[in-house]
Amino acid sequence: MKSILYYCIFISLFVFSCSSDDSSEESRPTNTNLYFPPVNTDTWETILDTDLGYNETAKQSLLNYLEEKNTKGFIMLYNGRIVLEAYFNNHDESKLWYWASAGKTLTSTLSGIAQDEGLITMNKKVSDYLGTGWTNAALEKENLITCKHLLSMNSGLDDTLGDDVSSSNLQYVADAGTRWAYHNVYVKMQDVIAEASNRSWNDYFNSKLKDKIGMNGGWFNIGDLNVYASNTLSMARFGLLIYADGNWDGTQIVSKSYLNEAINTSQNINEAYGYLWWLNGKSSYHLPQSQLEFNGKLVPNAPDDMYAALGKNDQKIYVVPSKKLVVVRLGDAADGDNFALSNFDNDLWAKINAFID
Template sequence: MKRSSILLTLFFFASVFSQNITFSKEKLNLLNEFNLENKSRAFLIYQNGKMINEKYFGKKFLNQQPFDEHSEWYWASAGKSLTAVLIGIAQQENLLHINDPVSQYLGKWTGMDKKEEDKITIKHLLTMTSGLDYTKDQKCESSQCYVIKNPAGSFWYYDTSAYSQLAKVIEKASHKTIDQYTSEKLAGSGISGKWIKYENGLVFSSNAKAFLQFGKLVLNKGKLDGKVYYQYDDYFRQMTDTSQNLNPSYGYLWWLNGKSSIRIPGIEKMFNQSLVPNAPKDMLCALGKNGQILDIIPSQNLIIIRMGENPNLYSNMIKFHRELWEKILE
């Protein structure tokens, strides 16, 4: 590539966000067509306090009713980001502290000796740095499956099995089921749904507007429709910032854009690039299997929701996310 072309490309990426992201009718049609072609079920765009796109596609499942605003869909791992908010609320209620050992709430929960087990804190689970052996059978629910691979806090790996202990921590600390705690603390927010069993953990399921309400709650730093659901304290500031130096693109169960490097699920290697290189640097994301996407861009007062099936059985969800943003910025 010629030097002039390289400079032009760099200039484009540097300058594209010096102006507002806008959505013409033609662009919205293009985006909706892209989502239709890629097995989306819901695609919402909310900007500057207004819904500017609300589209539903296809059927919830084969031979069922059309997917609409009332249809529920699982968030998959995007529900991890909801768990992070619930942990923050529980800490504000003095039910727990993220520097507490997980064993303080769960008792004996691993196959390790007590000394090593007690080194794993709630924060380690929030940041994917528990040190547990991620090569184990991720569907195993026995405590004996949880054994040490790296010292707690020394290595980052996307371990859903380890993360799943956080719901149990909330339940033990609050003396409520995770569904009860969620509905009680978010009552009136519009974030209605339920936690459902998925493999050896839980995922949240709701309609697309409830997913959007969650995005609005985080964008508004705990406030929604005149009600405060959590105080924007140090925990919540840290939740959407780099939480450790092992993966700059990860907060407390939130993905962060605009960082110099990233580790992604299922791979140990660090990549010297950001999550979505051509998207705004301040974007935070709740992301789940098969392309469940909640993108929040504070600088643009913008939220984007995508729910649906895997666009392609062999597709890369990171690639799909990036292609979506290429369409947004065309």
């Protein structure tokens, strides 16, 4: 990963210039059908946390914690409606902030859309779309790498060489499918989609996802990274789409069958990883820049069915179907720099649980 300096440069250029238990669930309102905000406005229906039986005292503790931990934007949706929306540290609803690796899930979703349209097939080799020589691996090893391997982070390419995805820097370490490693090579899926659709990545993304659900923001090249930035509400829109099984107010944006694959274990090495989504409730997990396996759940305090988009320095989208929740957090690192998961996840969920349970 590149230094946080890249992100600071990005922010200076763009941000300021742009505008649980069953009984508790049964006691909550049953007339809150799934809600979608209008596409062309940030007008959004709300629902009172007191109507949901949430703990008002714990809410203030949660807000204080978020502010102390360098949060800029925080949104909690219940079945699509805003329960809690708050901004801190000189941020507001109009300002953009980078998603970092939480934006990987945008590439995952566009991959599903492209497959739904018959443009790509997950099990086809990447060289079918990009041609041979897109890596520095021997041809027989390169041809083992499929689109699914890129989305599952088990391409077998060397993750220690930095974020540069030019062919000379994509070197063989192991056969595809035999080694899990968090690697910027996933971004080659954007090239696959562009080639298969005969459109630019930005054009395909905007027309197939961004414009259809009313997101703002855009993609920016920061060093070797392609980073998405938006306001906090746009991040919540995307989380709501995924919570709604890929359907936006009656229009199927990405198929439910694809999302079901994306939010379940995608390979047999890291149980807690789908197609660029992190998965809670598994018996073990791996972390970026490590080949170690850790026993236990990814975020012990979070519900087992939670899945998440996790980005550098604590950019978060949590989706929790059992609680009807989408939770979004943008900001600076809560504590020290991190690549995806941090202690903040578990501590934050302790605060959220005190509020919602």
